Amino acid sequence: MNKDELVFLEKIASTDIFLYNKDSIKTILDSPKHYNHGLMIRAAKLSREGFYSLVKYNSGYMLLVPLAKENGLILSPKIDSLNNSENSFSNIDFINHSTSLAKLAYFLYKKESAPNWNLVIYNLNEINDPVQQVQPMKNLHDFHRYANKMVDSFAQLDDKKFKIYINKMKNCQVFGNALTTSNIIRGEKDILIDIISKLTDRAEKEGLPFEKVVFIQSVSVQKIELQANILNFNGWLEEIPYTYFNELKKWRENLFIDKADKIERYLRRNSRENIKLKDIGNELEISEQSLNTIFKKKYGMTTKKYLTQLKIENAKELLTTTQLKIHDISEYLSFIDESYFISTFNKACGMTPSKYRQNYIEKLLNKKSV
Template sequence: MKNKKIDWLASAASVDIFTYSNHKLQDLSTGDKHFNRGIMLKASKQAKSGLYTIVQYKSGYMLLVPINENAGLILLPKMDINEDLRNVFSSIDFVNHSINTAKLAFHLYTGLDAPDWDITMVQLHGDYKVVEQTRPMNEMVAFHVYTVKMIEALSNLDEDRFKESLTDMKGCRVFGEALTTMNVIRGQKDILIDLISKLTDNVTKLGLPIEKVIPIQMGSIQKIEYQTNILNFDAWLEEIPWIFFNAFRNYRQSLFKDKAERIKDYLKNHAQDNLRLKDISEVLGISEQNLNQIFKKKFGATIKQFSIQLKVEAAKGLLTTTRLKIKDIADCLSFADESYFVQTFSKLIGATPAKFRQAHIQAKLTETKNAQL
């Protein structure tokens, strides 16, 4: 029963869940993907009795929920390697809802009422030693100075200076009496939206195409405005600039790639879409008549063939890590209908989607049974 409850939490909160105890980890509810267990074990050492703990590390966040002095739960938000913007907001939501998630995890795992503990945050950087929070500053002027330095670092794609400036920005206490006596939530939102505007202006002037900038700008602002509270302002302050940094870096790198590689990257980033040659031509600035010729010369397949392969690989992931119906997977990946999806999948994999899923489940059951022997 406990496993079913934990599975439900993992699905509802979109997290992977582990237990830690005596320097060991055990999967409770995870998908088929790689986890950096070394970092997770280092993070588990930061757990403190009487506190829920958010651990920030290079790739994101994890939540520690102590069960007793020597054991507890680790929760990690699920991520999509192709969705930077979605991942950033997933991380922010994960932090914002961390107290409720921690309490629910404690209750479902132990069957006991969750303690009404406070939550703290620690950071792991570099060699993953805990570092102290940055020094506090009292002047808004300092915040703007570091913002300018951060934007300059973005312009030069200087990642080290960019990180340093973000750390300094987070160290500024920008919420003095003037803001807290009026509306601190509105003040937080205004500062974040102003930062987004500055970043938008900068990357646009640097040449990032407007069709790439607008979704980031509007998506970020809408997400901020929808929040009833900003539980962890520092998380928003750090993560949002990285969206712009990564978008600009990816764009600059794409300029030095040959056309075939640019087509490939676009296909991989839009594997779920129903792409037309016209759409690809307009986005990449490559003649529609030359697209297939350029792509096939380097990769030995037409754009349609490669796109189908990507969709089938994505389908394999959905079949083995979710309980989505076959029809829903077909819709999600923009196949014309369920029948065409089944036919295409079977041709490339040698088994229907249903049989592929069943074989995966059977292999997992056998693996678990053998591990228990």
């Protein structure tokens, strides 16, 4: 293993790399990482020799690269606090390059040519037989029928049915040669662009602002057209519809909530950032002068104090679920500097971040010894 080369891979792919075995996860590099140990253990158990595995969890993905029977690498995109359409586009990029990324990681770690394995996709919350990205297939009529039902459930924001029909579409395994025998890649792109067209038309009818619809459509089509080939077709087939779904859901929710709640949601979504009143005002189209008055009337505090509370809660989670250093947590949560983070945490919790982490570890050890 060449450590410098893996550091370089992490940097250019914006990915964290871990080593897993039967029941543990290790960081193989020195750089600090925020990760959920239990979630990765669950994902690692899905790995099997002969396949690269892409594991979906909540709104993200992990890539499993087996090195031997019970150990291998986990590649995970670096975390982002923003939950918006750009995350879906990042997921699409990760999905599309997953096979080549897996082979490169295998080669850099073992210093031997990576196996030419197929890729399988799992959903960690819905463990079924994996979907293999290998065989072109059939059933175009059923596919379009499910696509239309998916669009209907999108308009109703029926998450359960929306997910069902996306899975039915994936199970049809319709690849590009279902549309054309002369150009399989073009056919795959045409299927995805047709889905985008259906969702765009319905999103406009449902009232999603024109500029938002055009943004999603243009970025999605551009990403598709720029691909030399469409790897992991089913990954694209899930992420693109959810980009539309999440935006319509957010827009409708904003229609029926008051200004104070809109401010609260903005603060919560962006709690990692160093938010200014100007940022909130520009995003929500509320005057800076009235922001704190509106917010304090409902939440009993200023936006700055509420944002600080959110940062402290995030800090507690990072202290108890990761190995990140205090400095890195401070930087991750956009505090001015480490000393300001420590004093702010101490004021809110009655102890320093280090003491909070130490107390948590001691409690865990005491429980295990009982």
